[in-house]
Amino acid sequence: MAAESRNPRHGALDAALGERIRRRRRELGMSQSALGGKLGITFQQVQKYENGTNRVSATMLVKLSSALDLPVTAILQDPEPATPPADPKSDDAQLLEAFGKIQSTELRAAVLTLLAGLGSR
Structure with missing residues (x-):
């Protein structure tokens, strides 16, 4: 049984985090391949993070922070609270x-x- 099906809220949180990553990457004019290169992962993995399919680990969050030139707190924080x-x-x-x-x-x-x-x- 997938973790997403055990706790559907996680899927929504992962998707929201992925959207913030995608938004910042696009603000910087960076491709998924370029971001993947900075992180040492494939563009497919970047896609999975951005789509919320795969969860972002704490280590990867720190790497994303550096690659996107954004504090970890800014990546985690929802700029527009629902x-x-x-x-x-x-x-x-x-x-x-x-x-x-x-x-x-x-x-x-x-x-x-x-x-x-x-x-x-």
Whole structure:
């Protein structure tokens, strides 16, 4: 029985790590073969890491960090944490999204004052 089938969460974690490796490799304009050459592995093995088919060992993670010129923590860290999608019909979600786009601190304060006043009615 494969480890992935025993714990399906591992497969998702491996795939997410692989995607971060792929994204960084592409940012650097590096081919899978070139990355494999730096790591002493084949491009097929790089593909397996990037697809989440094979798990990345701690040793390989350190090597990847060096080859991709990225700290290990940056490879492990998800830059965009998964958040549940907001209900498109939710007034609260629309209000928060619109408020978050306001750059001016004075305008944000004015909007809060307006909402506080309307809320007391």
